Amino acid sequence: MTQARYDAIVVGGGHNGLVAAGYLAKERLKVLVLERRSIIGGACVTEELIPGYRVTRTSYVCSLLLPEVIRDFRMKDYGFMTLVPEPHSIYPYPDGRYMLWSADEEKTKKEITKFSRRDAEAFSGFNAELLELQSFVDEILRTTPPMFPPRGLRELLEFGKLGRKMLKLGDRKLKLFMELMTASCYDYLSRRFESDHVMAAMSINGLIGTCVGPMTPGSAAIMLHHSIGSSIEGQPGAWGYVKGGMSGIANALLRSVKDMGVEVKTDSEVGRFIVEDGVCRGVSLANGDEYRARLVASNLDPHRTFLKLCDKGTLPEDFTDSIRKFRIQGSSIKVNCALSELPNWTCIPGQDPDAPHQQSMFEIAPSVEYLERAYDDLKYGRPSQRPMIDGNIASTMDDSLCPKGHHVMSLFVQYGPYKLKEGTWDQIREKVGDQIIDTLAEYAPNIKKAIIAREVLSPWDLEKIFGLTEGNIFHGEMTPDQLFFLRPAPRWANYRTPIRGLYLCGSGAHPGGGVMGAPGKNAAREILRDIRR
Structure with a gap:
């Protein structure tokens, strides 16, 4: 069934999609945002792990968000608030020593x-x-x-x-x-x-x-x-928690763009782009519904955008070949935990939630060789036996996340390959989660008994749940050969695509990943430039 027409459709309700939609709406365009999941935010989401315990399920801190995005969308007026720990990071070591890094x-x-x-x-x-x-x-x-x-x-x-x-x-x-x-x-x-x-x-x-x-x-x-x-x-370069978890970013943007007139639909998975005579005319949902528009901006990664949603024959073969070669490799695991008590660190004993080291990020990265050995496991298709852990307990600064006296912990872990040499993620997921917690317990021995509930998200899970191809959080590797005028392909780094009226506004475009908003803002600028021609 064909629905109402729009000036612009944005596919994907992550932060970049909302930013692009908002900047287009500011110029009086009628904009529709379509999101596959039942909630808006993409990787910027806060969800319940168990009743009463809310975790920042994927992305976990805010640092790169453009100041002008915060200003232009009046995000603070819509509830956005950052909580900046001081010191911002603790680096514990196996011998009991530590460093506290500060602003x-x-x-x-x-x-x-x-x-x-x-x-x-x-x-x-x-x-x-x-x-x-x-x-x-x-x-x-x-x-x-x-x-x-x-x-x-x-x-x-x-x-x-x-x-x-x-x-x-x-x-x-x-x-x-x-x-x-x-x-x-x-x-x-x-x-x-x-x-x-x-x-x-x-x-x-x-x-x-x-x-x-x-x-x-x-x-x-x-x-x-x-x-x-x-x-x-x-x-x-500082990192901060978002009040209410990372949904605080998405929810502020959502309220802002809705007040600008942007229409947002959840549970609306796009199945294909409608391309007629080389021009993108809208989208067809997985359920068959169609929405027509003057243009479409995809906030999905390049593989999903071009290799899954574009019908065969609508793209030049050399471009399709470049996109196939654009590396989107999963390498990360996210572990979310509900805790009955704080970790009691060997290097700084005590469990006071107001203690600066409890509020800071904690980094398990004792040496360069340790990090390189963790990477070696990835190269050979294995999760790291002794992983790098980038962790935090945001509930020490934000009591809205869980019951008083309890806490929620986020662990971002390197490395876990999307493509395993042996077995499947369904077979090894919980064992890998145990290894991660075992590693953390070397620095905070009480952590095992403190865990009430746990979720382990492998690269496979990140793809299945959040639509991140291979679980790559940046929509593509951020190495120099895939940056700037090479992202996502030579001659197509200006947010436009070989299909007229189809644009890329997500992290697979310049300047890449992170909760930044720059790809969405830049793409909207180029879209408006084309409209005014």
């Missing part, structure tokens, strides 16, 4: 001194280097990539604008930028630091959600992306 550089340097006085002094220089690139990175995040390879004078001139921006950096900054884009985390950091503990702590940002290890060339680029992509409450 206060001097406090962090004092912690680093426990392991290396030289590294403590080098830390200021490291931060200064990254901050020197902040304005350039901020501009690139908001820039539509030029056509590559360029064809003709006009495209060559557009490409030249990027070259001029890079030349303006000067020799030293340009060399630094290129080093970050090509080096491994280890190579980049070992040129500046000596302590393995310090280098491992910094490497984490280069590994989250990706199929790389700390010694993989290009992993430093991912570290840069997470370290200075944006800021929370004026702290560059």
Whole structure:
């Protein structure tokens, strides 16, 4: 059955889809958002684990969300609130030592001194280097990539604008930028630091959600992306919890766009794009319902968008081949737990929920070699026997998530392959969950008995539940060969596609993954530019 017509349809109600829809609605377009699940938010969702215990089920902290998105959608007026722990991270070690990293550089340097006085002094220089690139990175995040390879004078001139921006950096900054884009985390950091503990702590940002290890060339680029992509409450690179869990982002955006006139439908899985004479005219749902529009923006990943929802013959074969080769590999496991008590850390005994170390992120990454060995397991199709864990207990700062005196814990774990060498995820899921908890228990021995309920989400589960191909949280690897004018394919990094009227507005487009809103904002800008022509 054909339904009402719209100016624009956005497929996928994740944060980027809502951002794109809102910017289009601001320009008086009639917009419809279609979401497959029964709730809006994509990976930004808070759901009940067991009655009374709500967990941030997939994404778990806020750091990269663009300040202008928060402002333009009046998100704080619609209930969005961040809770920034101080210190922001604790790094416990097997020998009982630890580091607490803070937004206060001097406090962090004092912690680093426990392991290396030289590294403590080098830390200021490291931060200064990254901050020197902040304005350039901020501009690139908001820039539509030029056509590559360029064809003709006009495209060559557009490409030249990027070259001029890079030349303006000067020799030293340009060399630094290129080093970050090509080096491994280890190579980049070992040129500046000596302590393995310090280098491992910094490497984490280069590994989250990706199929790389700390010694993989290009992993430093991912570290840069997470370290200075944006800021929370004026702290560059800081992480914060969202009041009410990550649904606090989606719900604020949802309320905002609804007030702009955006129509949102849940339980509406799109089965295919309607393409007539090379133009996208709307979508057909899995149940057969059709919605027509002047244009469609897909907030789904490139594989799902082009290889599943586009009928055969509607795309050029060379483009389809490029998309097939676009790497979307699952590498992460998410474990959500309800707790009867807080972890009692060996390094800092005590279970006071107001204690700074209990409110901070906790990072199980004791050495670079430890991280590389965890990655080795992934390469050979095995979940990491001794995984990297990026964890938090947001309920220490947000009592809306669970009953008083109890807590909810989030563990983001590297690594777990989508494609297992042996067995299936249904067969090994809970065993892998046990191994993860066993690893955490080496640092907080009471954690096993504290767990009331647990959910283990493998890459296979992330795909099945959330529609993330292979469980890749970034809609595609974030390595340099898949960034900027190569994301998702050469000559198609400007949010447009070979099908006129079909656009890409999700993390599979520039600048990539993370709860940022930049792909949605940038895509809306290009859509409006086309409409005005």
